[in-house]
Amino acid sequence: MGRALSLFGLGAQAPRERRGEGIREMDWQQSAPMRGYEPELAPPPRNAPARMPNNNTAVLDVRDARRDGGFGDAPRLTGQHNLPARMGHAPAVPQTGVRRLVGTAGTALTTGMTFIAAQGTAAHLDDDTDEQLVPRVGRMFENELRLGLRVLLVAAVFGGGWLTLVPLAGxxxxxxxxxxxSNVKAIQHPTGGIVAEIKVDNGKRVAAGDLLVRLDATQSQAQLQSITKQLNEQRAKIARLSAERDGLEQPEYPATLTSRADDPNVRAVIASENALFKARAVTRKSQKELLQGRIVQLNNEISGMESQLDSKTKQIDLIKGELAGVQDLYDKRLVPLTRLTTLQREAARIDGERGQLVSSVAETRSKISEAELQTVKIDQDFRSEVVKDLSESQAKEGDLVEKSVAARDQLDRIEMRAPNSGTIHQLAVHTIGGVIKPGETIMELVPDSDxxxxxxxxxxxxxxxxxxxxxxxxxxxxxxxxxxxxxxxxxxxxxxxxxxxxxxxxxxxxxxxxxxxxxxxxxxxxxxxxxxxxxxxxxxxxxxxxxxxxxxxxxxxxxxxxx
Known part of the structure; x- marks a missing residue:
């Protein structure tokens, strides 16, 4: 311990002037402590940097601390604690980090030993020699070091236990x-329009169903009226065509029209279809009557031709009898040949006329059949046309119904109402007459019940x-x-x-x-x-x-x- 203390400049050593000139530079490590030299060494101030005295000697003297007021009743150390002699004779060199660290450690140990020596040893150190003081101080320092190691060991045990055993929440x-x-409600309009009225402001609380914004309904109303008019016309036309197809005497209009008979538009549509129904019926009737008259005429012609045919038949019978008698007379050479040939020509002529009459009767009968067929064809063609028009009208009606629903829905959306109760937020429209784009967010509604x-x-x-x-x-x-x-x-x-x-x-x-x-x-x-x-x-x-x-x-x- 004394050797370790001497390495940090804490060993007692005689002053340089009492040593011989022949002592080598490293002899300070083996030098015996000298007696009778008591330099004063005050503890360095806190946080002060380590300093080297000019004589390279650090002196610790606590024996007169009681008289000087340094440590109260604490004993004082007597002896000279020198730095290595080499440092006194060596040329000045810049201190490196290691040298500064060693110097600081030496100063700290010096101060620590002074404090240790002052604790509880005042009654014994006054009688100690320099040879006894260093081992005693070393033992005291060793005890303090052991105590510190025990504290570190206990701290390590408790710290390790905390690291391995104490659970931490993650x-x-x-x-x-x-x-x-349910998220914030975005108030939008699918088709947009012109702002006609604004009923709310930012931060206003509204209830479900309250009016927020009203758009201009002019275009929507005009569009709905046009579609409704077309739909009424198609429905009236369908009723008229259905009556013509079924051969009814008059059309049977649906309740959607009869319930609004006071509407001038509906009344005009019904009157128009009734007139058309009657006109078409009259036209068909006239066509059939004309054909019926033609058939009657042809039948009369057939009757006349049949009468002529009967007459020709009788004439032929008479001529045949006369010709037979003249032939007998001619055979007997009682009449001339001219008489016989004249009767034969007359018989041939009457027979030819009879054949023409038969052909005319057949032709006339054919015309009657054709007229009858035309009469039937009038009804068939009319019915086919009615069925075709009815199918087209029904298709148009379905299309118009869809357009009417869309137009009515658009008209209903003219008034934008709150879907539920809440607070208006981020109102984006502030101008009457301003244009709202399709799908544009007009405002947000923050629900207060969710x-x-x-x-x-x-x-x-x-x-x-x-x-x-x-x-x-x-x-x-x-x-x-x-x-x-x-x-x-x-x-x-x-x-x-x-x-x-x-x-x-x-x-x-x-x-x-x-x-x-x-x-x-x-x-x-x-x-x-x-x-x-x-x-x-x-x-x-x-x-x-x-x-x-x-x-x-x-x-x-x-x-x-x-x-």
Whole structure:
């Protein structure tokens, strides 16, 4: 111990002037302590840098501390504690970091030994010689060092136990915002229009069904009236065509028209279709009557021709009898040949006329059949035309019905009403006569009756630690953390797939945390509003500090041996 103390300049050594000139530079390590030399060494001030005296000697003297007032009743050390002689004779060199560290350590040990020597040894050190003082101080320093080592050992045991045995709660920290369960309602118009009236302002509370904005209805009403007129015409036409198809005496109009018979438009449409029905019926009747008259005429012609045919037949019979008698007379040479040939020509002529009459009768009968066929064809063609027109009219009616529904819906949307109760937010229209684009968000409605939830974004690397039903702690950043408690909640929703933010390009999973009513009541008069920022701690279980510290090392170890 004395050798160790002497290395730091604490060993007792005679002054340079009492040593011989022949002593070597390293003889200070073996020099015996000298008696009778008592230089004064005051403890260095706190935080003062280590200094080397000109004679390279650090002197510790506490024997006269009681008289000097340095240590009260503490004893004093007598002796000269020199720095190495080499440092006194060596040329001045710049002090390195190691040299400065050694100097500082020596000063600290000197001060420490002075303090140790002053504790509880005042009654014994006055009688000690220099040879006895250094071992005693060394033993005292050794005891203090052992005590420090014991303290360090106890601290290491307790620290190791805490690292390996004490569990620490783990959590996934998720930033989030307070939202309503059914989300904020965006008030939009599908087709747009011109603003005619604005009934609300930002921050106004409205009830479900309250009027928010009214648009100009001129175009929508004109469009609906045009479609309604066309629809009435088609329905009246369908009724008239159905009556013509079924051979009814007059059309049977639907209740959608008869119930509005007082409407001038409906009344005009019905009158027009009735007139057309009658006109078409008269036309068909005239055509058929004309054909019937033609048939009667042809039948009369046939009757006349048949009478002529009967007459010709009788004439032929008479001529045949006369010709037979003249033939006998001619055979007897009683009449001339001219007489016989004249009768034969007359018989042939009458027979030819009879044949023409037969042919004319057949031709006339054919004309009658053709006229009858035309009569039937009039009805058939008319019915075919009616069926075709009826089919087209029914198709147009269906198209007009759809257009009418759309036009009526557009007219109904002229008045934009609140879907539920809430507060108006971000009103975007402020000008009467302003134009609203189709699908443009006119305002937002924040529901006040829905449950408030915290919506957070979990990083993909942490999603394996978050699941539905997991407990979570919620802290609202807008409130004082010292006066506002953290609320306990539960994870009620985890998105099934990742979400991409088009603005930032980040990816995340959306989670929602439900706050029970009893937890919200803990806030007292604090009013929660949608949009407030919150910090969510999703509890993931407990781990020891050692496992936290060793996890990166173990992960790197596993990856290091994978090719």
């Amino acid at each position: 959590a996934v920290v998720v930033p989030g915002n307070l939202v309503v369960q 449950e408030l939830q915290v919506e957070g974004h979990v990083q993909p690397k942490d999603i394996d630690h978050v699941h539905t039903g997991q407990d979570a702690m919620v802290h609202f950043n807008a409130f004082n953390s010292h006066t506002t408690p953290k609320l306990s909640g539960q994870v009620s929703f985890v998105s099934p797939d990742i979400t991409n933010d088009p603005r930032t390009g980040s990816t995340f999973y959306t989670v929602r945390i439900t706050l029970p009513d009893e937890e919200r009541k803990r806030l007292g008069d604090v009013n929660l509003k949608p949009g407030m920022q919150a910090e969510v701690y999703v509890q993931t279980g407990t781990r020891t500090m050692l496992s936290y510290l060793m996890k990166p090392v173990l992960d790197q170890w596993r990856r290091a041996f994978v090719e």
